[in-house]
Amino acid sequence: MEPTGQAEHILSLHELVTGTADIKGILQGVTGFASKAMSQAAGAPIDCALTLRRRKRTATVAGSSDKAVDLDHIEQSIGRGPCLDALDAGRPMLLDDVSTDTSWPEYSVALAAEGVGSALGVPMDLGETSEAVLNFFAPVAGLFTDEVVHEAAAFADVAGSALRLAIRIETVEQLNIDLKAAMASRTTIDLACGVIMAQNRCTPEEAFEVLGKASSHRNQKLHAVAADIVAHMSGSDDVSLKFED
The missing domain is CATH 1.10.10.10 (Winged helix-like DNA-binding domain superfamily/Winged helix DNA-binding domain)
Structure with a gap:
């Protein structure tokens, strides 16, 4: 990510955290920014879903579109996929081509049926009490090049900092x-x-x-x-x- 682009993301995410009343709205905003950033980097429309898990709370899922949320729910129900494996591995996990990649066969079939050609899971560092992952979906295979994956990881670092702040604010408010x-x-x-x-x-x-x-x-x-x-x-x-x- 170029310094100028990173600065823009930091400013946008800061404004999102300070100007949005609830964590669900913040997650929704993050997926919108992520979708826009990755679409620009890949030169094609990229959808994004975000799953946030916190101790003693159910998972919160947001997406840049209803379809992105549905695709994320499919992976959760199957229990295998790049998003979930990215959380376990602590690094981006790529499903480059649903027609040839055998890493997650059941999920690949489900994505293909929904008109998705490839997917990318990118974990976010939120500390010990929370975990989150960005799940990107592309209409065709091959869009998640090394450069795009690097861009996604850089965005996740910036967005993770913003989410950590939002969670701290929400925790303090709940304590009050x-x-x-x-x-x-x-x-x-x-x-x-x-x-x-x-x-x-x-x-x-x-x-x-x-x-x-x-x-x-x-x-x-x-x-x-x-x-x-x-x-x-x-x-x-x-x-x-x-x-x-």
């Missing part, structure tokens, strides 16, 4: 949301304990024990029982909890 929720839950529990203390003339520890027993007996989460008490504090419904509840 979780913290606010935890604080709200703690406040609700404290208020409910205050109600129980007033009703039973007991200590905070005894009130919390009463709340815990009610949670267990009712098969409800502690916060749900507390929220019910707080919601009816000034109402007519009797939601008082006694030591024996």
Whole structure:
């Protein structure tokens, strides 16, 4: 990748990360940039799909077209192909010609049926907690020359940096949301304990024990029982909890 082209990709991806609200939108934007960059390098239309996997989360797939996403899903269902092998190998994997390459016979047949002549999988370095791969599709064989493969790998390096930043931002935002929720839950529990203390003339520890027993007996989460008490504090419904509840 020429320095000018790389600078353009860095700027575009930075603007994408800072200007897009969710990770799905960022992935969609990355595949659009990747498709455009590879189409220019190959001199023919190249589709791109991107699969992102994170711990304890299902895979997120985006594509420059619906067809690219479908082709990626086919490989996932088969369980073999250049995209998946690129993740394992940590380097680009090329299916140069679906009519002659025997590396992934089942996937080659599926690609040929969809009018695809060749495919290229390029992994992205996202650190220990995430992994992603770009899957490029060309209408004919032979378009993924050494130069084009090098261009794809260089783009993946730049895009990987942008995705790492986007994932960090999303993680921090989610932590803030979780913290606010935890604080709200703690406040609700404290208020409910205050109600129980007033009703039973007991200590905070005894009130919390009463709340815990009610949670267990009712098969409800502690916060749900507390929220019910707080919601009816000034109402007519009797939601008082006694030591024996």
